[in-house]
Amino acid sequence: MDQRPTVKIQFLNEFRELFNESWRNIVFYGGRGSGKTRHIGLALVLRGRTKRLRILATREIQNTLADSVHKVLKDIIEQYGFTDYEVTDKTIRNRITGTEFLFAGLRHNVNEIKSMEGIDIAWVEEAQSISEDSLKVLAPTIRKTGSQLIFSYNRLNELDPVHVRYVIKNPAKTYARKVNFDVLERAGLLPEALKLERDEDAKDPALYAHVWLGEPVSQEDTAIIGRLAILEAMKRKVDDDGAIEIGADIARMGNDRTVFKKRKGLRLIETRSYTKLRTTEVCDKLEAFAGYDKKTLIKVDDTGVGGGVTDEMMKRGYNVLAINFGAKPMDSDKYPNLISEAWFYMATIMPTIQLDMKDDVLMELSNRHWKMDTKGRRGVESKDDYKKRGFRSPDEADATILCFYTPHSTSEFRLRII
Template sequence: MQAQTKKATLNPALRKFWTSPARNRVLHGGRASSKSWDAAGFAVFLTNTYKIRFLCARQFQNKIAESVYSLLKVQIERFGLQHRFDIQRDKIINVATGSEFLFYGLWRSIDEIKSMEGIDVCWIEEAHNLTEEQWEILNPTLRKSGSQFWIIFNPRLSTDFVYRRFVTNPPPKTVVRQINYVENPFLSDTMLEIIESAKAEDYDSYEHVYLGVPRDDDDDSIIKRSWIMAAIDAHKVLGFAPRGVKRVGFDVADSGADKCANVYAHGSVVEWADEWKAGEDELLKSCKRTYNVAKEREAAVTYDSIGVGASVGAKFAEINEARRNEGETFLVRYSKFNAGGAVYEPDRNYQPGIKNSDMFSNIKAQAWWLVADRFRNTFNAVRNGETYSDDQLISISSETPYLERLIDELSTPKRDYDQNGRVKVESKKDLAKPNREGGPVPSPNLADAFVMCFPPDAGSLDVWTKLAQ
């Protein structure tokens, strides 16, 4: 089967799923299974036949391109219905039936959604991040007779709320359907070859990615996903403001498919992120890009100084010198972060009776654990009402670009140990191994840049002296 044979039609395997009476339609499974494609096709069919108001939602949506807008647009074109739909900048309207598609991010707009009237279908795409609190708001919001939820996702953890609520123990009037690539009649030979290769290399990873088998837990992760979710907009929930050092973390691409990344934090609040492809011969270009970000935000830079990044300090010095000669008064301060370097304040206790030098293998491990401590404190403050000062907490603005990927990357690396029993962070090399438990993952560039916003030596006078040079 070749991709070009795909026609504007629905997957016949899902016909019963879409037509059975239900309040909740739950469609889950692995990648390449046509879940979202089929949902978009059926949604276009319904809105072209009846007057229906669709609310298309996902957890984080900072721009329309992150929604199912493009998928619906493609299906409208494939059905040849462009003349019946008015595709606007932020909504889609059927001019013949009066149907409309609205697009919202749950995290930022849940209160606005709560006051909406006349919604017939709430389609929650990539619903694995749906929280129990959000469901308690959404469920009674759809009060129109015959209204429905479409809950579509690739399972992550068996402990996630959406999996427990709608798959393990589904409520009444719920139709649950698992579908995987083996039921997708439109899959290309190339994609089938990719899947078979993944199956041969690591069956457990293949089961999770392509058969939608959820992972049991994230107990081995340094930073638990639930902690990160509790930290989204935690500064608003807990009432603390961004204040303190402004810093940009700069993770430098090594080679191949690796990417550069920036993350910006003001005090305990992360507000922005960026990622881009750049080769080793483009280091100066990447440094200028990061420099301009720091200049715009009046921030210092902490950069990865291993490998290609070893030359970053020299590049920043060149840029500062050129600006000084041009009469500029604001020069960007910078410091290096050597992930394999010595632990900061080795003789100081990390916990009672445990020195930093006995706990951590290197400064990267120390940085990750200190960030994890902040996330755990934030979780306990948000969920359990515990009290901490703002420099013991952490918050991620819901407006941060690449937010969902940042959440994934922060919750992926697992704890490891050196030969002396000290903790360390799972290496990029180990993360990429085909036989890695949980499957191979790309380099966590955004997560590394994030952690560099909170280096263990952030408050030392020595560091600020170096930054000022």
């Protein structure tokens, strides 16, 4: 006979689906003070008291247990006096049902995650940071009959991989709900300290929208291409009438990517990305990407190491237009260099094209800044400055720019622009 004492628990109705075992995926997203983390933790602790469960608590990066939800679960267990749980510095286990909580980061524990067996529930906290690669590992790993994936996060960008997969695409057996601070405030549970913090942040509308309303991070005014315009291009459907053209951005450093983009008319139809390829290997891949059609126009970033690819592809008889982004622009009164002209050209055609829905593309196209030079010309920030702001090399964006960029005169496709 169960001798555990009965305790009274206040559990908000907005989170009741956490007890519904028919869902494969449960998603709660929104701003600060919504109670997401606590209610998920409480639901899992309660469910673990009714039957044996193997629960993986994870996030993209977890260097120490302090980075995990271990403390959240420990605090809930102590608050309600659930003495049937044994809590150590590394583990949480229910002595009666055998429920156990496991803690591991996704990015640095891929093989460990893949080898885990019998996981009933995987809870991904701070899921806005989870990469597409990590999602591809996690979802098929949690494959036990009746198993569930639970995600909680505050959106960072419109195309956070977890948001695209489980909210925008909304696969079968998925429950998704946005919750904000008003959920706790209506129940009289929003702490005064959070109210004061919220009211202070309300002085900055963009900060308030992201932190408290769960909206994606706002785009800065100095961005060349508006985020909304990019999203509309990603949702747009256009005919693929027109010639096929390819843009190829060639990697310059070890962690940079070589990216190929192909369009037919105004519709982007294919993308390929590679790392750590030699020049001949890049050319082999590029030939295959072009379908070995030597009439297809291939625009190669000829800056730096790209020149080797240009030369080799020309030797192989391909229709190559070599573009040096550092070269003189067509309109030197408006732009200091060709790359700036190409970026602003991209901004003008954005309302007419169709792009692929990729988080990297959105991030890189929407976050490149511009500034005015001493001659009143608009110039795109350097790649080094862009990377200093915490972004990786904008290879997806540069390949997209190349793919759609149309110089005023392309009659001599083999002529380098210098």
